[in-house]
Amino acid sequence: MTLNQKEKLLFSSEYNKGAVSHAYIVEGAKGVGKLDFALYAASVLMCERADKPCGVCPQCRKVLEKAHPDMWILGVEKACVVADARRIIKDAHLVPNDGEKKVYIIANADKMNRQTQNAMLKILEEPPAPVVFFLLTERKDMLLATVRSRCRTVALAGMEESEILDILRKKYPRKSEQTLAEVTRLCGRSIGEAEELLGKDSIAEMNRASEFVKSYFGDTDRYSLYVSVLKGKQKRESNQLFLALVHGAFADILRIKCGVARCNVLSVQDAAVYARKKTRRSIAACIKTVEEACAAIGANGNYTAVMSEMLIKLGTERNN
Helix, strand or coil, X not given: CCCXXXXXXXXXXXXXXXXXXXXEEEECCCCCCHHHHHHHHHHHHHCCCCCCCCCCCHHHHHHHCCCCCCEEEEXXXXXXXXXXXXXXXXXXXXXXXXXXXXXEEECCHXXXXXXXXXXXXXHHHCCCCCEEEEEEECCHHHCCHHHHCCCEEEECCCCCHHHHHHXXXXXXXXXXXXXXXXXXXXXXXXHHHHHHHCCHHHHHHHHHHHHHHHHHCCCCCHHHHHHHHHCCCCCHHHHHHHHHHHHHHHHHHHHHHCCXXXXXXXCHHHXXXXXXXXXXXXHHHHHHHHHHHHHHHHCCCCHHHHHHHHHHHHHHHHCC
């Protein structure tokens, strides 16, 4: 089972036809395999053998080990800045050291500020013949229109849920089927995101969010509901995940209410039960309330204050 196989085969086909672009935007969710795709493409471009990529020749091995002198990977730890763009431009005009191509892979390209993106435009507009760029991003719309217009886009949709679940079952045999199924539903077709969600903190937040939604639509009194959310100090990342899961749960309920039988957080059966208890307007109001809390926590708001305000608003909707 090959990650993003269809997109990789399409790139190989473009190469064989002599139709490779000088620059690509590789767009996809976190953990969907953007860097994996870029390394595959670099292997195709660098490979010494006829059947590209062979994966075993010196060129391929250097690429896969991220040690090829003609391949740069930037932006992984921190976003590229203007100085990085200038270094790229200077290096791009030098002849390749060890092959026929030079490849520049820029991770988190959407995190580059306007000045850096504008600095990159010069090389994107007039790239030397051997140079190919791969701009990796979760959100192409965060790149300047002038940058987008000079690149070909590869959209990575991720794997089918059944494929992800099969991989997780084999790799994590000690995890319960329920946990693996929940993670598969939440991961947005991203195997990387699925594995991250299997962390202890993530599973705890999944359970916490599930219990909160169940209590909200159940008979739990308001005080107990507040205590269940506000007790104990949580890490900011955990709080953000909890709110994202609660938001996703309400979104599932609204989809079911609108006749769309698709859920990302809840099971379709649970969402249907909850949907019967609220109007569309009320569910939409809950979603807006959680979105406001997400934004406040993201802006370093005080957790107790933010969550208290959210719970008061949700409590008002609950009684409507």
